[in-house]
Amino acid sequence: MNKLSQLIMAPIKGSEEFAERFLFHRRLLVLVVFALATLFLAWQAVQIRPDASFVKMIPTSHPYVVNYLKNRDDLSGLGNSVRVAVAVKEGDIFTAEYQQALQQITDELFFIPGVDRAALKSIWTPNVRWTEVTEEGFVGGPVIPPEYDGSPESLDQVRTNVLRSGQVGLLVANDFRSAIVQVPLFDKHPDTGEKLNYQALSEQLESLIRDKYESDNLSIHITGFAKIIGDLIAGAVQVVIFFGIAILITLVLLYLYSRSVSGALVPLACSIVAVIWQLGLLKTLGYGLDPYSMLVPFLVFAIAVSHGVQIVNTIALESARGADSWLAARRAFRALYIPGLTALLSDGIGFVTLMVIEIRVIQDLAIAASLGVAVIILTNLFLLPVIMSLVGIGKTATKRAALAEQKQHSGWQLLTWFARPRGAFTAVGVALVLLGLGLFQSQQLQIGDLDTGAPELRPDSRYNQDNRFITENYSTSSDIFVVMVGTENEQCSSFETLSLVDRFQHYLTDIKGVQSSVSLVDVSRRVTSGLNEGNLKWRTVSRNQLVINASLSYVPAGLMNPSCSLLPVIIFLDDHKASTLTGVTQAVGQFADQYGSEQIRFEMAAGNSGFEAATNQVISTAQYQMLAWVYGVVSLLCLLTFRSFKTLICIIAPLALTSVLCQALMASMGIGVKVATLPVIALGVGIGVDYGIYIYSKLSTYLVQGMPLRDAYLNTLKTTGKSVAFTGMTLAIGVVLWVMSPIKFQADMGILLTFMFLWNMLGALILLPALACVLGCEKSTVTLPKKDSRKQETENAL
Structure with missing residues (x-):
């Protein structure tokens, strides 16, 4: 294992030396390149558009869907379609006014781009007919006769034809107070050949149909996949509002944490740049944002802030020890390069494991998240130290860091109880009990939707009210x-x-x-x-x-x-x-x-x-494959970095406990495992592993100096631990706002991510040192090789 680890880690260590020299000796060039790249990608980012497709939402390689696609042309109206119910509040549909409105609505829908006009159905289309047995045999014709003129006689004829057509309960309500227009859709725009824009289609249904024809005595009810996606996209616009609130909260908390204007603005700016780069690269590569991946930019921002806080905290400590801004930033880069890169690689590869789920919308989410993590390596691991080397951390932050380091007694000492045998065994025992309870409760976790209507939207949403109307009538x-x-x-x-x-x-x-x-x-x-x-x-x-x-x-x-x-x-x-x-x-x-x-x-x-x-079956199988891959990859990277199975257990065990408890929470809240919620577990593991890697990396540097575990952990808490606690709380405060979203699956994700952020933080701060104590890690600590020669080279360069 040691030889394999050295073989794999050698390129990373070599890249560290090259990157450090290049970044800190060519700072102006680095800033110019980053500025130009940010301008270009910002221009690309503003052009990104919502991208949703019916085919993207289904597992195209599943036998069910393969069978459908094979017979797609022969299954008219049985794929992607919209149903528009036109209802009267008083009376019935057999009035001239109602029939005129239904005819006009049918015509409006007929001419909307993307509608399969040949398969469109309503009692006003010629493909809906009535038949009757007479003495002379069968007679029949269209439900609306050619001689219809709106007179009472012709309306009576329409009533008779409806009863003879067999459409009562299908296209005509059982109480004769509404009628449906069945609107099959193509997947592509017939004129441009581009994918059908569900946002535009939904807006057309609202403006051309609901807003235009709804009145005091007429109500419109619209259901179908296209309308769900349109409502999700409309609701997801609020993500921008939540994102703005999260930025403000993060800015305030960063300042309160660092007591430095630059220490708050620089990591925040670099994190926003990471989001800009991610969106710009997605547009450049030909991707858009569907309703499910619209939440990924916030997660990228969250991960970037997490790493930025670690760098700013380390710079403050180095400045407190007498280093100037250039040397402090360079030392911080050197100290955090390998653990930071390991954590980000774990994040990125963990997100890539979502690709095993053969549903395009989840695979696109995996690409968006992985791309976001990749750019964080550049913006927060590389750019942030360079900017901080120029602007510095500030005197107030430096003095505060010096006082915190010299302070003998602090609230962090309470947590060191978990680094002693009694506290450690207590923490591990409680964790095992929680694990057992979580495993028991997670047995109730179900695959797929657990509610009627569109579970992605609130039960009282307009769509679910419309769906309820059609179901009841x-x-x-x-x-x-x-x-x-x-x-x-x-x-x-x-x-x-x-x-x-x-x-x-x-x-x-x-x-x-x-x-x-x-x-x-x-x-x-x-x-x-x-x-x-x-x-x-x-x-x-x-x-x-x-x-x-x-x-x-x-x-x-x-x-x-x-x-x-x-x-x-x-x-x-x-x-x-x-x-x-x-x-x-x-x-x-x-x-x-x-x-x-x-x-x-x-x-x-x-x-x-x-x-x-079909989707439920794919997810049922793929969720375990995904978990196996994400934990396997993260475990391998941690093992190669720290070269210790005990260390691996200390980092991975808290994550596994959080995953089990998250599944138990989903079961308790009635949240099924589906397209919207499945990625949460992988995203939670990807973000949570950062905490463990940073804490253990710092802890091992003190243990290798011969410190007892308790003292080593206290010093870790004063530095890295403080940053982890701050990051966990900040991210939780940011995502908990999602519970107010009109989109139910976003609210569910907010609850689950808040839970995972907090529990991953507590696991890293409490369970990790407890496991280190129980496993005796202080006696067999392996740390990264020292870099004394490079440190001396840096000092001489001054």
């Missing part, structure tokens, strides 16, 4: 799960296929969470009965293929493809909770295994609930 829910029945060409309407699908639909009625289902079988049964004077005895799948063919002379769009090789079964669910989706997928899978064959294949799944089920 229509027979079919907005949670659709589609099973694709594949056959050979021209065989989807065979008796063997239809009879098996008929059995499948009967099987579905016994599955918990299933409301109803619709397929080609329903058309065939209904028409067959109609061809026989409406006799209910004929409402079945006929064994006579000629009868079946006659019953399918007209099939509504979306129930079979042109080659008759695909027959979708559309299943309406009570909700899209994780338990519901798990039950449905297991039941469908059992039926497919028992009755499916090469000739008749039951393939899951399309529809919003089908994609949700």
Whole structure:
């Protein structure tokens, strides 16, 4: 291990020597280069735009989604779509005023860019028809007759046609007080070929539909993936407000901590530069910001502040020992380069592990976070010491650091109790109890959404109110799960296929969470009965293929493809909770295994609930892979840096405890593991490992001098420990403001990150020294090689 460690760490140590000489002997050049780069990347950053895509939100390599994408062109309206319900507050929909408004709204939606116009449905579109059995056979036509003129007679005809169309509960509410316009969407703008802009689409739905047509007696209710994303982007604008508040809070706390204007402004400015660089590089590389990665810039700012505080604190201490600003900054750089670089590499590689989750939106978040950590190495580890070498820390901060170092008694001595055997065993015992409780409670943690509607938004949000309206007034829910029945060409309407699908639909009625289902079988049964004077005895799948063919002379769009090789079964669910989706997928899978064959294949799944089920399955597997990778990588870097398994346990154990307790907290709060919350654990580990690396790195420098653990830890607390406590509290205060966000998943992330910041801080300050005491680390401390020759070279250079 020592040879491997030396082999890997040698380039890092070599880069330290080169970087120190270059930075501090060419300060003007460094500042000019950084200034030019910041101007260019700031210009790029202001051009970055929200970027959301339906395909990015689903695991495109999952078999369910692969099946959908393979049949995408034949599944009209069963992918990404919006539903617009137009409701009257008094009366019903059979008035001239209402029908005129519904017609105008249908026309407005028809011409919005990105709408699949051929598949758009409402009672005003020609693809929604009525049929009736008469003595002369079947008769039918569009629900709105060509001769409609708004007269009472024509409105009565519309009422009759609606009742005969079978659309009550589907496109027309059960109480006849609202009607729906079903709006399927393309993923790309038909004119430009660019990805559909959901923010612009959502704004168009608001301005062209809701704002324009909503009145005292007319209300508009809009649901669908595009509207969720639009509302998330609109709400995420408040992230900028929270970010500004966090900057002000951090500035005030930095000044109170350092008692230096430069000690507050410089690390804050460098941290903001890191955010600018991150956003600018994302734009340069062709990325945007989706609603989930919009929170990453704050995390980059938080990590940058964390490292900046350590550097400013070390500069203040070196200045208190008599060094001028240039030498103090150079010594701080030398002392913190390897632990800082190790911590940042751990952060960055930890974030990269999110790439194992094959969902594009999480992978983009991983890239954004990793890129942010990479630029922190340049802005806070390199640029900050250079600027501080020019402006200095200030006399007040220097005097305060000198007094703090000379002070024999301080409040930090209370924490040294955990570095003694009695306190150490007490802390480890409490940690083990918490670990057991956390593991027990985390067993209740579930995958996926645990609430109805859009859990990303507040229960009282406009979207969830709209979703609740549609669910309460229509027979079919907005949670659709589609099973694709594949056959050979021209065989989807065979008796063997239809009879098996008929059995499948009967099987579905016994599955918990299933409301109803619709397929080609329903058309065939209904028409067959109609061809026989409406006799209910004929409402079945006929064994006579000629009868079946006659019953399918007209099939509504979306129930079979042109080659008759695909027959979708559309299943309406009570909700899209994780338990519901798990039950449905297991039941469908059992039926497919028992009755499916090469000739008749039951393939899951399309529809919003089908994609949700695929996402849940990916996350269920990937969360453990992600944790294994993030802890594996962080552990390896710590092991290579400190070359001690005992040290590794001291640093990693507090992080693992925090992760378990975070999962227990999620289970207690009813927060499921999903796209929005899964990255939190990796982000928390990435930020938390900084605390442990900095504290143990400083602790080991005192232990190698022969100090007892208690004294070494007291000195660590007065320096690095103080910075860790300050950083943890500052970051927690910044993210706790997120609980006021209108976006529920941001509020959830605020709670979880606040918890992880504080617990990682307490773990580093309490559990780390306790583990060091229990494991006897003071007897086997390995520290980084001394740099006496370089130190003498620096002193001579003065």
